[in-house]
Amino acid sequence: MPLRPPPSENLDPRAPTVWRIANLLSALPFLAVAVAVAFGLRRLDVAWWLAILPLAVVLLISGVLALVLPGVTWRRWRYEVGEDEVDLQHGLLTVTRTLIPMARIQHVDTRRGPLERRFGLASVVLYTAAGASEIPALALPVADAVRDRIAAIANTLEDL
Amino acid sequence: MPPAPLGDGAGPRPEGLPKEGGAGGRAIGRSDAAGSVDDPAPLGLPPDGAPNGREPAAGDPAHGHEARAAVDPAASDPVSGSGAWAGGEAVPGPSAEGGPSPMVPGPPAGQPGSPVGVPGTVATADLSPRRLHPAWIVLSLVRSVRGFLIPLVVILFTGRLSEAPFLAVGGTLAALSLAAQTVTWSVFRYEVTGGELRVRSGLLNRRDRSVPLERIQTVDVAETPLQRALGVVQIKVETAAGGSAGSDVTLEALARGDAAVLRDRLEAARSLRRGRLAAAGSEALSAPQEGQAPAGSARPASLAFGESGELIRAITPRELLVAGATSGRIGPALAIFGAGFQLVDDVLPDRIWERLAMSAPGVGFRGFLVAAVLIGVGAWLLAVVTTVLTFGGFALRRDGDQLQISSGLLDRRRTTVPLARIQAVTMTEGLLRQPFGLAALRIESAGYGSDSATSGVLFPLLRRAEVTDLLERACPAVAVPLAGADALPLDRLPPRARPRYLLAGIRPPIVLTVVATVVAWRVDAAPWWWGLAPLLVVPPAALLALLAYRDAGWAVDARDRLVVRNRAVARTTVVMPVRRIQRRTIARDLFQRRAGLGTFRAAVASGGGGGRVEIVHLDDAQADALLTRLAPPRQVARRHARRATPIPSP
Numbered sequence: 003m004p005l006r007p008p009p010s011e012n013l014d015p016r017a018p019t020v021w022r023i024a025n026l027l028s029a030l031p032f033l034a035v036a037v038a039v040a041f042g043l044r045r046l047d048v049a050w051w052l053a054i055l056p057l058a059v060v061l062l063i064s065g066v067l068a069l070v071l072p073g074v075t076w077r078r079w080r081y082e083v084g085e086d087e088v089d090l091q092h093g094l095l096t097v098t099r100t101l102i103p104m105a106r107i108q109h110v111d112t113r114r115g116p117l118e119r120r121f122g123l124a125s126v127v128l129y130t131a132a133g134a135s136e137i138p139a140l141a142l143p144v145a146d147a148v149r150d151r152i153a154a155i156a157n158t159l160e161d162l
Numbered sequence: 163m164p165p166a167p168l169g170d171g172a173g174p175r176p177e178g179l180p181k182e183g184g185a186g187g188r189a190i191g192r193s194d195a196a197g198s199v200d201d202p203a204p205l206g207l208p209p210d211g212a213p214n215g216r217e218p219a220a221g222d223p224a225h226g227h228e229a230r231a232a233v234d235p236a237a238s239d240p241v242s243g244s245g246a247w248a249g250g251e252a253v254p255g256p257s258a259e260g261g262p263s264p265m266v267p268g269p270p271a272g273q274p275g276s277p278v279g280v281p282g283t284v285a286t287a288d289l290s291p292r293r294l295h296p297a298w299i300v301l302s303l304v305r306s307v308r309g310f311l312i313p314l315v316v317i318l319f320t321g322r323l324s325e326a327p328f329l330a331v332g333g334t335l336a337a338l339s340l341a342a343q344t345v346t347w348s349v350f351r352y353e354v355t356g357g358e359l360r361v362r363s364g365l366l367n368r369r370d371r372s373v374p375l376e377r378i379q380t381v382d383v384a385e386t387p388l389q390r391a392l393g394v395v396q397i398k399v400e401t402a403a404g405g406s407a408g409s410d411v412t413l414e415a416l417a418r419g420d421a422a423v424l425r426d427r428l429e430a431a432r433s434l435r436r437g438r439l440a441a442a443g444s445e446a447l448s449a450p451q452e453g454q455a456p457a458g459s460a461r462p463a464s465l466a467f468g469e470s471g472e473l474i475r476a477i478t479p480r481e482l483l484v485a486g487a488t489s490g491r492i493g494p495a496l497a498i499f500g501a502g503f504q505l506v507d508d509v510l511p512d513r514i515w516e517r518l519a520m521s522a523p524g525v526g527f528r529g530f531l532v533a534a535v536l537i538g539v540g541a542w543l544l545a546v547v548t549t550v551l552t553f554g555g556f557a558l559r560r561d562g563d564q565l566q567i568s569s570g571l572l573d574r575r576r577t578t579v580p581l582a583r584i585q586a587v588t589m590t591e592g593l594l595r596q597p598f599g600l601a602a603l604r605i606e607s608a609g610y611g612s613d614s615a616t617s618g619v620l621f622p623l624l625r626r627a628e629v630t631d632l633l634e635r636a637c638p639a640v641a642v643p644l645a646g647a648d649a650l651p652l653d654r655l656p657p658r659a660r661p662r663y664l665l666a667g668i669r670p671p672i673v674l675t676v677v678a679t680v681v682a683w684r685v686d687a688a689p690w691w692w693g694l695a696p697l698l699v700v701p702p703a704a705l706l707a708l709l710a711y712r713d714a715g716w717a718v719d720a721r722d723r724l725v726v727r728n729r730a731v732a733r734t735t736v737v738m739p740v741r742r743i744q745r746r747t748i749a750r751d752l753f754q755r756r757a758g759l760g761t762f763r764a765a766v767a768s769g770g771g772g773g774r775v776e777i778v779h780l781d782d783a784q785a786d787a788l789l790t791r792l793a794p795p796r797q798v799a800r801r802h803a804r805r806a807t808p809i810p811s812p
Contacts, residue, residue, distance in 0.1 A: 101747070106744045106794075129746055132773070132774075135745070
């Protein structure tokens with residue numbers, strides 16, 4: 003039996019850029035601490051290569067998080083808003099496929115952080131009685147359309 | 163007083179209008195609380211009231227509870243008659259006194275003073291503002307004292323109670339808190355008005371809470387031994403907002419009569435709404451019939467009011483004992499033991515254990531063993547006792563579109579669960595119970611369009627062979643044959659999932675062994691091979707893991723119910739109607755993807771962790787097939803179907 007095809011739509015292509023900036027910003031405090039530690043160790047006459055080791059580790063991790071991860075995440079994220087269901091698929095190590103019937107969606111939010119606003123992106127959050135699911139980083143018009151579409155379909159269905 | 167308006171949507175009910183509403187009304191509890199409790203026979207309360215209002219309902223199964231609700235209200239509340247409504251499409255009923263209500267200006271009366279209700283309308287009378295029973299003061303004093311119980315016991319033991327400072331401080335505190343509770347009690351009011359339950363409290367910080375009757379999901383009645391001794395019961399009103407703080411209303415001390423009146427007002431509104439939804443009435447089962455009356459009156463008298471409907475099953479003493487013996491609730495019992503030791507340790511002189519040990523020389527290892535066995539047996543007996551106390555008198559009834567579950571010997575409670583709220587049912591076969599073909603049933607229920615969920619015991623112990631029959635009678639929507647020859651055949655996991663189950667099962671004890679051995683090796687106190695002790699757990703863990711692999715299974719039956727069977731320790735079988743499923747997920751991790759396996763999950767409405775099922779390591783193709791099979795049935799698009807019902811604004 004052939005496997006179900008993955009959902010059809012990708013997230014907005016600008017999404018990785020936004021995530022990169024966000025991850026870099028959140029890495030800054032760690033970098034600052036690592037730099038301070040390096041200076042402190044150097045003062046204590048620790049060998050220079052040992053002193054900058056924490057800094058190197060932090061740089062490596064934040065480099066991976068900020069530069070590599072967003073691209074892969076974006077490639078793995080798929081969504082599709084169908085007639086009866088919303089179909090989501092995402093994940094790096096664990097790929098998760100989630101199907102949410104339209105009739106079960108209680109309400110829909112669009113969310114925009116400061117970075118997302120700058121880039122004209124928005125996230126759509128779907129709420130069901132069993133929890134919330136998010137479609138991150140859609141272009142604002144797309145997000146609004148998705149939200150309106152879901153809301154419209156969900157409204158026309160007889161609530162059970 | 164004019165008769166109550168009646169209606170079930172089909173037109174005015176010709177028979178059964180109470181001719182003398184006023185005379186029919188009887189005083190229950192306090193005289194101003196006069197209200198008719200609709201169901202005289204099974205109530206265990208003085209039989210009178212609404213004399214002829216009841217008969218037609220009994221003959222009219224489909225609309226039994228509607229009729230009951232409709233007869234109940236305005237018939238006999240002298241305080242306030244108008245402004246009454248119940249459910250979404252209610253139209254105000256005529257004033258009980260033919261004039262404007264003293265309480266509320268009242269919604270525009272459709273036919274003021276008209277003796278006959280408008281077709282398709284119902285009315286629920288208001289309830290004037292009233293206080294709780296004065297026993298509330300005692301209850302809340304006891305509750306505040308409970309925290310000081312241990313210090314109090316210590317003081318008593320050490321004999322310092324008679325010392326003057328203690329007396330003075332204690333006396334002042336007691337007087338102050340008595341005064342405070344009395345004030346709190348005296349400013350507290352509850353009332354039913356304008357289609358809302360309103361509760362006002364607080365002297366300085368006034369709080370006024372309104373709960374629209376149509377938002378009420380369940381009305382629970384309960385009593386602790388103390389409440390019973392004081393002659394009061396507790397009513398808890400839950401709304402869809404459920405767990406979120408402050409959305410529930412708990413009235414801790416109501417005279418039984420008052421409680422009966424209030425509960426029936428609230429239930430009437432709720433069941434009318436539900437009754438309309440189940441309009442065709444085909445689903446609604448029998449209204450209480452003559453034959454049921456004795457069963458009802460056999461219930462403990464204090465909680466018996468309003469108990470109605472067909473008795474589906476009551477627990478027998480034997481089942482109760484077996485349930486206790488196989489409950490596996492030894493853990494909590496041991497915890498109680500521990501607390502007991504702690505308490506003894508606090509109270510008794512410090513060196514009591516040493517002295518005990520001294521007085522019995524040569525106890526040593528054998529003594530330890532004997533003590534362990536004794537504690538084990540004691541914990542087991544305690545588990546039996548707590549089970550008996552919790553589930554004693556357990557009875558499951560069905561009244562039209564709702565289930566009534568009553569239980570408890572000391573703390574008695576009765577929960578009402580609307581059938582329409584049931585999301586899933588779980589059959590649990592504990593390790594000790596499965597060999598004897600025994601199981602327990604739980605239900606997962608949730609509010610409409612809300613996150614709130616409660617799971618409750620549907621029946622604490624019964625034979626697996628009886629499960630289907632009980633479900634068929636209690637909640638047919640989730641009745642799937644789970645045992646016996648006609649049991650629904652389940653799909654099974656592929657053989658390549660087996661080693662994965664085995665590995666997952668024995669990994670924790672092996673990791674623990676490694677850690678323990680290293681620790682024992684580094685620490686010189688014990689020989690290193692003591693660290694190998696966790697290896698003892700490996701064989702049972704492996705066995706359990708293989709059983710888990712063998713027992714895992716799933717199916718979707720012809721009537722669109724998903725059945726998932728699983729085992730952690732106990733074997734659980736969950737039945738959830740496909741249309742209740744909120745989301746379904748397939749997750750595949752790195753290793754699963756390589757092996758073409760996946761983990762399926764589905765969830766129904768749930769706030770608190772329940773209502774989820776999981777199948778680990780099913781084949782990719784099976785997973786996709788299941789995902790597709792569980793697609794929601796194609797909906798008939800009816801624009802704003804639910805909102806089409808007019809919602810009257812109070």
